[in-house]
């Protein structure tokens with residue numbers, strides 16, 4: 799397991815609280831393993847900031863290459879939780895960047911996008927964090943992150959809609975020299 803901060807005991811009292819309502823119901827036997835399942839679920843989606851940083855550092859190695867045209871990914875699927883209701887959100891993430899002498903390994907875009915979803919996060923914050931992380935670590939001419947999100951808290955409560963929300967954050971510019979000029983080895 800990547801991160802195991804939570805145990806079944808962490809969620810015992812929450813499940814007991816629910817069961818107070820169902821104490822005479824035969825179906826309550828189905829809750830026996832629920833604290834353990836909740837611990838596994840939250841360990842998967844709630845990494846510590848240190849763990850996120852450690853994993854990012856493993857996946858931001860840069861390679862020398864003369865390629866300096868824009869490059870973009872297809873949609874990357876990222877699953878996360880909203881911080882207000884702890885309900886699932888799905889993000890379809892597209893990353894476009896124009897490298898400056900050094901390129902990021904292609905599989906790393908997916909890794910970084912997934913790692914940054916490993917904590918409860920608003921879509922707006924996620925979009926900005928992903929753009930800033932890529933801009934600061936790759937030091938490209940520009941990076942643009944587009945996210946199309948669907949939110950459990952909009953689908954299953956409140957508005958009860960399948961609406962898709964789009965956010966976009968850009969850093970740098972395709973036309974100008976990068977604000978941060980790359981020099982020397984990346985400090986990973």
Ligand SMILES: [Zn+2]
Pocket residue numbers: 880881882883884885951
């Ligand atoms: Zn929410």
